Amino acid sequence: MSTPLLHTPDGTHWVLTLSCPDRPGIVHAVAGLLAEHGGNITESQQFGDPLTGLFFMRVQVTASVARHTLESALTDLAGRFMMQWRLDVAGRPVRTLVMGSTAAHCLNDLAFRQRSENLPIDIVAVVSNHTALVDLAQFYGIPFHHVPVTAATKAAAEDRLLELVQELDVELVVLARYMQILSDDLCRTLSGRIINIHHSFLPSFKGARPYAQAHDRGVKLIGATAHYVTGDLDEGPIIEQDVERVDHTRSVEDLVALGQDVERRALARAVRWHAEHRVLLDGHRTIVFR
Structure with a gap:
């Protein structure tokens, strides 16, 4: 059973999901972006589908950065990797x-x-x-x-x-x-x-x-x-x-x-x-x- 996380003393607990064509460097780029914005990754899962050539990732991260700032950075990253992505507050009903x-x-x-x-x-x-x-x-x-x-x-x-x-x-x-x-x-x-x-x-x-x-x-x-x-x-x-x-x-x-x-x-x-x-x-x- 999951416990609602929402906001903690260390900041907001975000969940990021994404998919894009598989290629080297995706995990490094995502983790680096989150680190640059003060994020602490608490959960990360990824899968590359050899049949479709697509890469999928789900990351939970705690960060104090404003949502619009994080979304702006993710938009720039998505352009580089042809990503479809979504950002939400973890545990939000x-x-x-x-x-x-x-x-x-x-x-x-x-x-x-x-x-x-x-x-x-x-x-x-x-x-x-x-x-x-x-x-x-x-x-x-x-x-x-x-x-x-x-x-x-x-x-x-x-x-x-x-x-x-x-x-x-x-x-x-x-x-x-x-x-x-x-x-x-x-x-x-x-x-x-x-x-x-x-x-x-x-x-x-x-x-x-x-x-x-x-x-x-x-x-x-x-x-x-x-x-x-x-x-x-x-x-x-x-x-x-x-x-x-x-x-x-x-x-x-x-x-x-x-x-x-x-x-x-x-x-x-x-x-x-x-x-x-x-x-x-x-x-x-x-x-x-x-």
């Missing part, structure tokens, strides 16, 4: 909107972890196409928004969702068993900042009733997959997966109950890693610095 339908286990788990385990998110709203989750949202003091969805109102419902994202300054959307397919336009608009939990060990058993499909095939492992959402159904970049061993004695109902526990675990880890800036996109894959 990410403003998060959770979407669900009727199943409560994933929403309940995220809200509980936010309150009890320093999960670095701030759930600013729950949006649902049903009203089954309203009592749970009220229990945690989270504003609830009922946005019904039908074939005729789908576009209007997505417009309302985007209004809420803008009004509430939402940085991350989590589909916590939200049983609606999002449009390609919405997926593109929220690209890289919308996470789904799929109650199946993708790419197997997509779509509806995956546990029944799994039971029919006599699987020995069931699982769940947390992934970024794209326009291709259940095929976005995978962030985390988890499994549970089962056997022939288990019923479909058993698989559903076991699966819900797997789902909440996988989703919580994916949300934490995203909020801690540990996930970097590498094409249709992810690099996860755990």
